[in-house]
Structures are given as C-alpha cells and as structure tokens.
Amino acid sequence: MTIPKRRDLYEKKSFAERLFLPFFLPPAFPEAIEHFLETMAKKGWFLEHVSYFPPLWRFEKNVAASVRYRLEAAPDTSRMPPRQMTELYAEYGWRYVAPLSHFFYVFAAETADAPEIHSDPLVQSRAYGRMLRSYGLVSLAILVLLGVFLAMPLYRPTFFITYPRLSLFLTGYFLLAAILVLYPFFRLLRRKRMLAKGYSLSHKGSYRSILLAEILLIVLTLAFLTPFLGKLRAMDEKDTLRLSLAEVSAPLPYLPMETLYSTEEWTFPSYNPSDEYSGNYVTSQSAFLAPVYFSIHEEARDAEYTIASYQTTFYGEFPSALLAKAVSLDLISNQKEFPGLSGKFQTMKETYALEGCDEARWQRILGRQILYLRQESRMLVISYEGPADLREHLDGYTALFDETYLPLA
C-alpha cells in the first residue's frame, strides 16, 4: 500500500479525516519522531503538515500502511528543501512530506524497497554539521532569554539578599532549564560525532519515554513550581521586619535628615503600612549572605506639603568584600533610575580617600545625590534628594561604621 499522493490530499476533507496533535517531540530526538510517525501511519494517519504557530502536526486519514519516515538534516537555514533535493530523493522513492522546525525535513518512503537515504555516515555528518550550527544558535538564544528571567538573582545581587530562598530556587531552576536546553544540542552533537567516526545512525527509538518525561515536567511545573514560588517569596518577606522609625530605639546605621540641615519647618509624615509609598520606616533582614541588612527610608515635607525631601540608606554586612561591592553597585545602579525618564544625564562624581573607609564615592545625578562608603565587607549606600550636601557630612557617615548593629527582632 502506498501513501497518498499530494493531488489526492487537495480534495476537500472533513475534519473527521484530519487529526491535529500538539508538536511535543523535540527535534533533538529524530529517531523518536520517526518512530512516532511510523506508528501513526500503521494506524492510518499520515503526516501532512507541521505548523509553528500554533505548534501542531496535521495528520490526514488514509488506509493504514507500513511507511518508513526519515528526518533529514536541513543543509541550510531555509524552511523548504531545495528542489534538486526533493527531485533526487523522489527518484529513489522518498517523498518530501514537511519541514520540521528549521532543522529537519521529513521524508517518507513510498515503497518498501526504497534504499536508505544515507549510505555514507561521513558524508551525512557534513549535513549534520550545518544543522547543528543553527540549532546551537537557537539554543543559545533560548538560554539567554531564560537567563534574563530566571537568572535575575545572579545579575541583581540585591534581589539575592532580599529574597534569598526564592533566589536560590530560581538559580537552581535556571540551571535545570539550561540542562534541558543544552542536552538536546549535545545529543545531536554526539550523533554528528558518531557519523564522523563512520557509524550509521540508528532509526530505532521510542517516543513514549520522551512523552512521559515531558508530561511529568509539565505536571510538576504547574502543580509544584508556581505555588512553591509564591510560598518562597512569602517566607522571604516574612523574614523581613518592617517598622516605623518612630518605634525603633536600637541604634540604626543612618544619619537622620535632622542632622543634615535645619528641618524646623519640615514635617515627617508618620509611616502608614497600608500605603506602599509611605516613608519613615526601616526594614531589617538577616540571611546567610547578609547577616545584617537594613534599608532606612526617610521622608520630610515642607509646611505646604509641596516640596519633599528623601533619604534612603542601605547598610549591609556581608561575608566578603566582593559581595559588598557587588550589592552596592547594584543598589547604586537602581538609585540612578528615574521612572518615566530615559537617556543619559549629566553626572558629577567625586572619589575620596577617607580614614576608616576602603572606598568612598559621591555622585549627583539630576537632583539626587548618591554616597557610597565601604569598610571591608560592610557597605553603606545613601540616596538623598533635598537641600543638604552630603559631602559636608562624610565624617558623620564614616562614623556609622564604628557602631555595632544587630538585626531588629
């Protein structure tokens, strides 16, 4: 029994004679895909089209037949095979069916005596080489995209400090995702190497184990991952204590705004926990990467409530100076962002050699001053908007390192 020719399939068919299945087999398992297609053909379903969006296989019904399918590595990045290729393959009894992603072309043997497509593994390895380059680029692009979302703790150390459990989990999940993305590439690379050594490829593969692994992964992700992320975030937030400055009597690592300039005619609005923009509070955390970490937010307003002055102080004690630097760079970068504004702004910068400090830098960008001080593995970052000049209070800020601070209970 031969598979139907294309002209037969142009006849209008009812939906009952069509079957749409999600494209669930990764291209890195061509032998499994071949096995799947052959299994479907034995049940009377023949692949006619593979679409990207949505990712669906389209099968059309015909009399069941024993058909061989082979996935041919695409010799270049074009979606359609060259006419020369399809014509030559047809001479040997192999009909072109459909492209599979940008990496393979699906061919079907119309008769049982059609010879295997490849008789020389060394020659076949060359076609695989070109396909692998495309596959490698796509894998890299996916990895970068995953890294942007999942690996945030790695390039935003402040996130790691404030959400340590969530960060550890996301980092682990990113590594797992990276393995899932890279494993198919290395699998194809291994197939290419086998070909280059003269070994022919096996066309025996089961798609069922891959399907099972994918179902398991999806179920775990939906049932476990999403709710678990929420719980980890809640646990991390629970570890963060937030109190009104007026309630705290323990020493805190900051210079109150009253010490910077005369605030007689200014008022300090009380902290309102239900108002996310409310100021005059302190958050305190203690985690394995940051045994002591404070962020102190002050806000003062003039009598008419038209002009505001802000000071945010970040203080951290870390296991190493490198981590202190990394976190402070991240904090400073955050403080340089102005929502609603983009582009480069003129910045004034000054560096100081202060006794008791390993690093000391001040900068002004638009109306905001940012002061950074570091003593070994302890860091202080102050972001200030107001009438005072932080450079006149460097001694006061440096003296903050002389005190011992404990996380708030």
Next chain:
Amino acid sequence: MAKKSLELLTETMFYVLMAFLKEERCGVDAAEYIRQKTHDRIQLGPGTLYTILAKFQEEGLLRETSVHGRKRTYRITERGRQVYLEEVERLRRCLLDAQEENDHPQEEGSL
C-alpha cells in the same frame, strides 16, 4: 576564519568523481555506474548522493550542465579532474608502500 575547503575524499566521494571522469551524467546514472563498477559494494543513497553533488558543486569540482525535468546533468571540471588524479596518486603510493611492506617484512626484534 576562512571556510574549510574539501579535505580528504571518502571512498564514496572518490567513486562519484570517477563516475563523471569520461562523460556527463545525471546523479542517478552516476550512482548506477558506481554500483556496477564496485559490484554492489557501494550503493549510494539519495541523501549521500545529493550531499556529495552539492558539495562538489560548491567546491568547483563538478558543474551542472543541463536540466531536463527532474534530470540534472553534471560534468567534471578541471579542478575536479585534478583532485581526482591527486587522490589516485595518493592511493597508488599507499598501495606501493603496502606492497613493499609485504615484500620486505620488518625483521623480528629490530624495534
């Protein structure tokens, strides 16, 4: 980095060049010639044939001369002929070395 050009010819590639040495042919005829020449030892699949023909055209060893329907005819170029002859010479020297080794085997204990 410059593109890597054709290096060592595989046995199949060598026979494909041989098939075009004396006359223009289409790919399928070349595969049949090779099958008969090697007494069924080498039977080219369409994928192997296509890859070799494409590679040889890319490297300038073969040139497509005409297309009639699905039949594409190729002719070997001067460069293809030269590569073929160099490979013949290389194989000949290999064979001579092997024959010399057979005629004068290494004496025992000489290593």
